[in-house]
Amino acid sequence: MSATTVPSVTTVPPATTAFPPPSPKTVIPAPQHHPRGGDDAWTELVEAVRESGQYTTRSEAERVTRIVLSALGGHVIGDERVDLARALPEEAARVVAGQIPVTRRLTAAEFVESVAARIEGATPATARWDVSSVLSVLPRLIGNDLVTRVLAQLPAGYALLFGRADLSPAS
Numbered sequence: 001m002s003a004t005t006v007p008s009v010t011t012v013p014p015a016t017t018a019f020p021p022p023s024p025k026t027v028i029p030a031p032q033h034h035p036r037g038g039d040d041a042w043t044e045l046v047e048a049v050r051e052s053g054q055y056t057t058r059s060e061a062e063r064v065t066r067i068v069l070s071a072l073g074g075h076v077i078g079d080e081r082v083d084l085a086r087a088l089p090e091e092a093a094r095v096v097a098g099q100i101p102v103t104r105r106l107t108a109a110e111f112v113e114s115v116a117a118r119i120e121g122a123t124p125a126t127a128r129w130d131v132s133s134v135l136s137v138l139p140r141l142i143g144n145d146l147v148t149r150v151l152a153q154l155p156a157g158y159a160l161l162f163g164r165a166d167l168s169p170a171s
Contacts, residue, residue: 041089045141053133061133066095067118068134071111073099080149087142108157128161136163 050061069088073096076084085093106114109124116127139147139162151159159166 039091042091045089045092045137048137048141049134052137053129055133064119064130065092065134068115068131069095070099071115071118071131072096072135074102075105075111075154076150077101077153080146080153083146084142084150087146105153105155107155108161111158112161131161132163135161138162139164 046058046062046065049055049065050058053061053064055061055064069092073081076096081096085097088096112124112128112131115131116122116124119127119130122130135158147162147164151162151164157166
């Protein structure tokens with residue numbers, strides 16, 4: 001007769017170590033809410049882009065918004081980047097702030113070309129439309145003063161993408 005081997009089973013007693021409950025003196029700060037936070041603010045931004053760019057669907061406007069804001073996020077630095085993120089809805093702020101600053105600032109035309117490279121089937125003309133559709137809604141959202149500060153960081157030509165006349169002197 002052959003013996004059947006039964007695997008050994010070890011039972012583990014339930015954990016008895018628990019973290020002590022917080023003392024009544026422990027204060028946990030509430031999360032900081034973005035002044036334009038929440039899904040509603042993001043939805044409003046995407047809807048404004050949808051109207052501006054005459055996109056047929058919300059998802060198309062949202063995709064374009066994310067792509068353009070991520071491209072812009074690498075070009076805005078310092079206090080302007082922080083203030084831009086604070087002024088945008090939370091989702092848009094994450095897109096902007098999540099970008100690594102570029103090592104070389106692109107001209108406005110190069111910026112549009114870089115966006116075209118991120119959108120399947122885009123041409124420079126359609127990418128310019130997409131960029132302008134997003135950036136032109138920002139002044140009413142973040143304020144003209146901040147737009148002016150952001151534009152001061154960027155090479156000439158970006159003002160037109162934000163829906164402003166480019167009044168920089170010709171070189």
